[in-house]
Amino acid sequence: MNKQILLVSRPVGEPSDDNFRLVETPIPEPGEGQVLVRNLWLSLDPYMRGRMSDQKSYAAPQPLGQVMIGGTASEVVDSRHPGFQPGDTVVGTFGWQQYALFDGSQRGVRRVDATRVPLSAYLGAVGMPGVTAWYGLVKLIDPKPGQTVVVSAASGAVGSVVGQVARLRGARAVGIAGGAEKCRHVVETLGFDACIDHRAHADTASLASALEAACPEGIDGDFENVGGRVLDAIMRCINPFGRIAVCGMIAGYNGEPIPLADPQRILTQQLRVQGFIVGEHLDVWPEALDELGSLVATGRLVRHESVAEGLENAPAAFFGLLQGRNLGKQLVKL
């Protein structure tokens, strides 16, 4: 049987178990031209929170009653398409389930080499989160050697890549994360220059003081994953001509928009603030994946994963991700 998790209702405020339902259906059989995969890894990502809502957004909401959307790394178990053989490893968007069928000629399924880097890396540093980090850092912030880049959610799948790639390009990397353990990890394991525990600062002013201390030359680039108070504090410390790549505003995902305290800084500091969705920039994926793949394969980019075991534990792991309980890339091993 194929275990699947469906989205059955939309959250009011924080999502909960009630929004999901675990079902079992027969494992489908591939028709002519189709391929059957067994999903080995499910990726959990903050964007999923947006899809649970039906607010107008850049992507259509996840329909109710259907398998929850999600990136997967999978093994081909049966194929009636000449391009795929059993044992092939592929990355696709097969959702929160154990098995899936796809049409072998469709786009959006990528064959990957699980001997170069571990298969799960294709859902993290060598996948969508990695390209997200790369695009915002390289294409939007474009740090010069010696400049300072700040990234929030620094211990996460995206933030961890942002800071490491910034350092590899000669910039100073300062992380912001929630909790002393995460900050230690960001500095000691990932090699950031500094990391600030935002939980240790009760208000914007206190957080801004900590940023000033960690960024004696000011902030030139901000890779923004959080928004709210964290962004307000960064804007107090940002240098003229600073760049803010807006990747996430997780602080506002539960419905209430969180205002930006002082947008006049955009004018007075001549900032460029740019929101982006990495799926809209497919042209950069090959270049980004090539660089990221090399960095992981040669050990210059440190990866860290939080792994939940079994599909039934995906909702709890997802809630943990939204609350920042994971360290590094949050995966479910199926």
Place this chain on the structure above:
Amino acid sequence: MNKQILLVSRPVGEPSDDNFRLVETPIPEPGEGQVLVRNLWLSLDPYMRGRMSDQKSYAAPQPLGQVMIGGTASEVVDSRHPGFQPGDTVVGTFGWQQYALFDGSQRGVRRVDATRVPLSAYLGAVGMPGVTAWYGLVKLIDPKPGQTVVVSAASGAVGSVVGQVARLRGARAVGIAGGAEKCRHVVETLGFDACIDHRAHADTASLASALEAACPEGIDGDFENVGGRVLDAIMRCINPFGRIAVCGMIAGYNGEPIPLADPQRILTQQLRVQGFIVGEHLDVWPEALDELGSLVATGRLVRHESVAEGLENAPAAFFGLLQGRNLGKQLVKL
């Protein structure tokens, strides 16, 4: 004697007459290499409000006890520099006074041809406000034919140029202005496609509804002069990949920062929000002034001026500008 207006104190909240003092000093005599001008026109501009404060900003504050900063159009009355003759017309930053000396070899004084366009135009559409409009529209918003550009403070020196140049480039121009008279002027005299009276809308939602009606295809570019509620409403209607050129946030000039209600839209709509100060982009001035000069000389760009008579009336005219009582470029005829 030379009448001068000095800044003598910094405003707390709205500026007032107490912040200025009118004095008379002897008309200076030019030394070797110096030029004496009589200022014929003084430009009043919103940026002056920022200079009155000593808050950290992109420009140093105006020092107390000195002649208030301001752009001027002047006639040379005496010259001991071979590059200038009595009767020459020049544009410079000679401040709120009737006469001024300058070193003939200094940069920042531009000789202008008052037969091609009227001298006062060099303080408006063919000067700093015009280049400001041109830079934000052409370099940051870069509207495609058929796209919709919104500009706040649409009847002002900058806004009036933004909308007219947008239309000349094939875009649809929608203004926002305060009061029915201004809106009529923006549509009937300046030729915008529509203009919304923000005073007729009590809240963001009402203003957003009016924008939706005036922009049936959504908003692709916003030239932002105001901030606050106006910007919040625009952000509700802006299309994916919209560009916001942040030129002014006059709503926040009196000290209290005005928050941006829903910055998450920057992410979900993949916006590019860019603050700019036109003085930092001197490379574009020649191209912009060339285009704007041609448009004014050939009558394709409509100019409108509000003129106060006499230096002693400059403060009141300036307060009127900050409160939006002017129509078009606010000048003082000296």
